[in-house]
Amino acid sequence: MEAGLACYAHGGFLPNISSQHSASLVLSSPSISPSFNSKVLKPSSLFGESLRTVPKSSIKVLRTKSSLLPRCEIGDSLEEFLTKSIPDRGLIALLLSMGEALRTISFKVKTASCGGTACVNSFGDEQLAVDMLADKLLFEALTYSHFCKYACSEEVPELQDMGGPVQGGFSVAFDPLDGSSIVDTNFTVGTIFGVWPGDKLTGVTGRDQVAAAMGIYGPRTTYVLALKDVPGTHEFLLLDEGKWQHVKETTEIVEGKLFSPGNLRATFDNPEYNKLINFYVKEKYTLRYTGGMVPDVNQIIVKEKGIFTNVTSPTSKAKLRLLFEVAPLGFLIEKAGGYSSDGTQSVLDKVIKNLDDRTQVAYGSKNEIIRFEETLYGSSRLKEAVPVAA
Numbered sequence: 001m002e003a004g005l006a007c008y009a010h011g012g013f014l015p016n017i018s019s020q021h022s023a024s025l026v027l028s029s030p031s032i033s034p035s036f037n038s039k040v041l042k043p044s045s046l047f048g049e050s051l052r053t054v055p056k057s058s059i060k061v062l063r064t065k066s067s068l069l070p071r072c073e074i075g076d077s078l079e080e081f082l083t084k085s086i087p088d089r090g091l092i093a094l095l096l097s098m099g100e101a102l103r104t105i106s107f108k109v110k111t112a113s114c115g116g117t118a119c120v121n122s123f124g125d126e127q128l129a130v131d132m133l134a135d136k137l138l139f140e141a142l143t144y145s146h147f148c149k150y151a152c153s154e155e156v157p158e159l160q161d162m163g164g165p166v167q168g169g170f171s172v173a174f175d176p177l178d179g180s181s182i183v184d185t186n187f188t189v190g191t192i193f194g195v196w197p198g199d200k201l202t203g204v205t206g207r208d209q210v211a212a213a214m215g216i217y218g219p220r221t222t223y224v225l226a227l228k229d230v231p232g233t234h235e236f237l238l239l240d241e242g243k244w245q246h247v248k249e250t251t252e253i254v255e256g257k258l259f260s261p262g263n264l265r266a267t268f269d270n271p272e273y274n275k276l277i278n279f280y281v282k283e284k285y286t287l288r289y290t291g292g293m294v295p296d297v298n299q300i301i302v303k304e305k306g307i308f309t310n311v312t313s314p315t316s317k318a319k320l321r322l323l324f325e326v327a328p329l330g331f332l333i334e335k336a337g338g339y340s341s342d343g344t345q346s347v348l349d350k351v352i353k354n355l356d357d358r359t360q361v362a363y364g365s366k367n368e369i370i371r372f373e374e375t376l377y378g379s380s381r382l383k384e385a386v387p388v389a390a
Helices: 078-085 089-110 130-145 264-268 271-282 293-303 322-335 366-377
Strands: 119-123 126-129 148-153 170-178 189-197 211-217 221-227 233-238 244-250 254-262 305-310 339-341 361-364
Touching (some): 078 244, 089 119, 089 189, 089 211, 089 221, 126 130, 130 148, 130 189, 170 322, 189 322, 211 322, 221 322, 233 293, 254 271, 271 305, 271 366, 305 366, 322 339, 322 361, 339 366, 361 366
Parallel strands (some): 148 170, 254 305
Antiparallel strands (some): 119 126, 170 189, 221 233, 233 244, 305 361
């Protein structure tokens, strides 16, 4: 049974990179929609080198000949993992393209020059704040994947036509650099994205995603990925030679006294949230809060325990966007064996009506989500025989 891909997939790329700092992308580039608000991306590589284009007719793909894909293993490369996990070569090309962008963003964040107001780095001949640079890199990668129909981001919250097909293609929403305000303090930051089939990013739910991922730029750079039809949430480590290696699979979030409380100002006029926070303190939970949503949610997956909360109040409205942040992270948490909630339901069941929809959220183990829902609203959809109220 053949289960591998050649170096290219319908214009997407599956390179073996020898250097994190010298890789160029070998792709062909469809045009970007005239409405794309990025000052028109030039055909440059993610590191500023020229792109070589190849005709699509010269691109060869080795298709899987069996629906029984081989088992994924720790130590696999990202290409090997995806090839073993999913038969859809379009989704493989898209996720590998995003992996290239994440690797480049990591390098750009680590080499950014930070002043009093922003951290900047170069993109071609431009000097850009790193969040805008990350935004451009991700849009460029999605274009070059050839399988993205529409994309939008927190920085460009309008649908952009990436030139991919509707049938067999995907739409992607992303937060290019979550935590960009703490880059200058050298805290961990990250990228969040969700992938939906076809050409719709509204009128859908988080449960409709076929994949979601985070890029985490800290002491290590990791690519944390979940696929709809593959159990678990999977962590890939960026090695020195530029290769993504599968290093961890998370399938269960257990109980543990670790909490990460966002938007604490809401405790001033939300007595239920104040009660919940006091419970964590009284019960001697360990506080692990960075101010960045990506590292705070990622620690639940890595530590396989804990609770993250971001709650609203009458004077402290919701800031987290359902499409760009909450739904993709909810997908990652629930695939890892955890639970999510907006107070009454899983965030994956919330219909995305507008690109800018916002919500409160909690992620964590089952009992922690029961406690969250019961404390804030008096009951829990996950309630079992023994109550777990604060």
